[in-house]
Amino acid sequence: MYLTIQGIVLRVTDYHDRDALLTLLTSHHGRLTVKARGLRRKNSPLTAPCQLLAYGEFTLFEYRGQYTINEAHTLELFNPLRRDLNKLSLGTYFAQVSEVLSQEDLPNPELQSLLLNSLYALSRLDLPQQQIKAVFELRAACLSGYTPDLFGCHVCGNQNPERFDLSAGHLECGSCRDPESPGIRMPVTGAVLEAMRYISLCDPKKLFSFRVGEQTLRQLSALTEAYLVTQLERGFSTLDFYKSLLNADSAEHRIS
Numbered sequence: 001m002y003l004t005i006q007g008i009v010l011r012v013t014d015y016h017d018r019d020a021l022l023t024l025l026t027s028h029h030g031r032l033t034v035k036a037r038g039l040r041r042k043n044s045p046l047t048a049p050c051q052l053l054a055y056g057e058f059t060l061f062e063y064r065g066q067y068t069i070n071e072a073h074t075l076e077l078f079n080p081l082r083r084d085l086n087k088l089s090l091g092t093y094f095a096q097v098s099e100v101l102s103q104e105d106l107p108n109p110e111l112q113s114l115l116l117n118s119l120y121a122l123s124r125l126d127l128p129q130q131q132i133k134a135v136f137e138l139r140a141a142c143l144s145g146y147t148p149d150l151f152g153c154h155v156c157g158n159q160n161p162e163r164f165d166l167s168a169g170h171l172e173c174g175s176c177r178d179p180e181s182p183g184i185r186m187p188v189t190g191a192v193l194e195a196m197r198y199i200s201l202c203d204p205k206k207l208f209s210f211r212v213g214e215q216t217l218r219q220l221s222a223l224t225e226a227y228l229v230t231q232l233e234r235g236f237s238t239l240d241f242y243k244s245l246l247n248a249d250s251a252e253h254r255i256s
């Protein structure tokens with residue numbers, strides 16, 4: 001049986017001598033593992049569309065629940081992103097998160113669209129990386145059932161609480177601390193809170209259409225990252241790598 005799908009390559013794993021297994025994020029079939037025969041052979045026609053983070057159209061042959069690529073065409077390679085190691089590693093982190101949040105045979109078109117838009121933003125929009133990262137992290141959490149409660153302190157309803165409880169996913173003021181919740185709290189400013197509300201509620205087409213100052217962006221990105229990692233109860237090797245690149249950049253800055 002043949003099947004044509006559009007998917008983003010989340011991971012490429014070597015398989016046998018010259019083949020590879022691809023993990024794809026598709027809109028109608030969720031996450032899909034497919035075999036790419038001869039991908040590692042020189043001049044394979046599959047090379048371009050089967051790269052990590054490529055978006056393509058794949059014709060698959062299905063036999064007993066196993067998929068093999070019959071034909072593949074590139075739809076978007078996000079080339080500018082591939083020329084910048086920091087952006088490429090941030091995109092790879094987005095792919096790893098998407099793999100964790102998606103499931104086989106469970107359609108999640110919103111997650112696919114978020115990943116596509118975030119890769120597009122990294123590749124073509126002149127926005128700070130921290131902003132794209134924060135949007136992806138928080139919105140991916142929301143799409144996967146981890147929407148935080150951002151409407152005031154969960155105890156007294158105060159609209160300007162100072163802290164966010166990472167495991168409970170809600171806000172509280174300093175004086176309302178819930179002794180029952182052992183979660184780690186992070187401070188939130190009004191500007192950070194406003195940005196979080198915007199990201200979790202806005203129309204998907206306007207996800208990147210907000211501007212905040214540098215300091216707010218730093219706090220926002222630290223918070224969305226800590227929230228996602230806390231909710232998923234795991235770290236990401238790709239995130240560690242991205243951060244190690246940033247640290248190396250800033251060390252180089254200090255030396256020069």
Ligand SMILES: [Zn+2]
Pocket residue numbers: 153154155156157158161172173175176
């Ligand atoms: Zn309160």
